[in-house]
Amino acid sequence: MRSLIVGNWKMNGSIASGTNLVSGILEQRAEHDPGCDILVCPPFVFLRPIADLIENSPIKLGGQDCHMDKGGAHTGDISASMLRDVGCQFVIVGHSERRVNHKEKNRAVLLKAKAAHENGLIAIICLGETLEERKESKTLTVIKHQLEGSIPETASFNDTVIAYEPIWAIGTGLTPSNEEIKEVHDFIRDELKNNFKDSTEFRLLYGGSVNPDNAQEIFSINNVNGGLVGGASLKAEEFWKICKSL
Template sequence: MDKLEAKESACLSLSSSRIGGMRKKLIAGNWKMNQTPSQAVVLADALKKTVSGKEAAEIVVCPPYTALIPVRDALKGSSIHLGAQDLHWEDQGAFTGKISADMLLDAGCTHVIIGHSEQRTYFHETDATVNKKLIKALAGGLVPIFCIGETLEERDGGRAFDVVKKQLEGGFAGMKDAGHTVLAYEPVWAIGTGRNATPEQAQEMHAFIRKTIASLFSAAVADGMRILYGGSMKPDNAAGLLAQPDIDGGLIGGAALKADSFYGIVKAAG
């Protein structure tokens, strides 16, 4: 898949983001720093064999950079989209260790995760750098999966909604249109801990996020934007979370590393 094909695939993803006036669910697997290229191909092959192409949810997988092209090739002919875990806001230059939007498009990516809590916590990601990355991704034709969420300290301190609002305002600063951004609410205290927000807690925050998007852009933009839940979603709790009116899918971590558990979440989205 070349850059033009990747952009066309991203456009197809966007055009099918609503079904019968309703937001289409999206299940994205974030493989994080797991899976060598050979291991990633095995997982991609297993997913390809499991997915029928008639699922109610859109499916995206985000392998490490070294596995993007092998996974792209393994998924060829399937309905599964390819995403990356980050990008830089510059097109090229002396930015050792970084990757550009053009590189991702050339590798066949249609989506890219931006502002993940682990990037914020360990690698000094800020609302300002998230903003630059969002602008670059949208300009390049990639679909950003823009992550937001509070820590346990912030939630227990009664600041969860203020923190999330600030992240949204900072990430979308100066942007007249949210474009075709997908949001992912990831309560940091529920990532990789086995602890997760109740469906009611998650819905409360998702509804707040949608209201905030309406205030930043418009009610129409807010109504059309998909908001994923990203805090330890698994096959056994996915149905309850995905049944909530403002939860439009999941950004899946650990459960995305096994084809059967990941597909269990995809089925729950149906």
């Protein structure tokens, strides 16, 4: 499988800074293929100009979330079909900041993933435990519950990517040990084997304070097939170094 690096810009930047960032990535990509798929997920209002900029390039475009419904009275939300219309191929669902800040449960994540699939989008489904759950040795129990509740039964490696992002490592500079990452990624792979015939083809990403200094070590861990990158994706030079780490 071809690994995947995702740049999740979250609620950062401007049209000017976003286009400059992507232009920098495109310049690097024109000179060298790092051997991985590259995806950028800007804020919704930047999607159109970024889509125009990366048209006919290897860089892919994704949304940071979508609503579970096709349309209707959902002020401030965006549907999967709208993301598709603007040029997206991917969408992130179940990110820890959505689960925590917006109180999203597994059921909501499941329905969003289904909406993504119905509209031809690849869903990046995020899983992860809190620091308290980690300290109480509940990590694998939490991950199993999220896997069972968030992934559609009809999912396949063609329309679904799984991202493990321990909540306590998001934006904190903290990262689990290599052994802890391996334990969770191996567990996810084993759980997928119990439910999906193409389980070995699913891409499993790690997210949580990934940076140019730790990326190569993290990506060398078994069953880590790329990364979901936050803060380090906001600078073209740092993001490109991460892409080259695979």
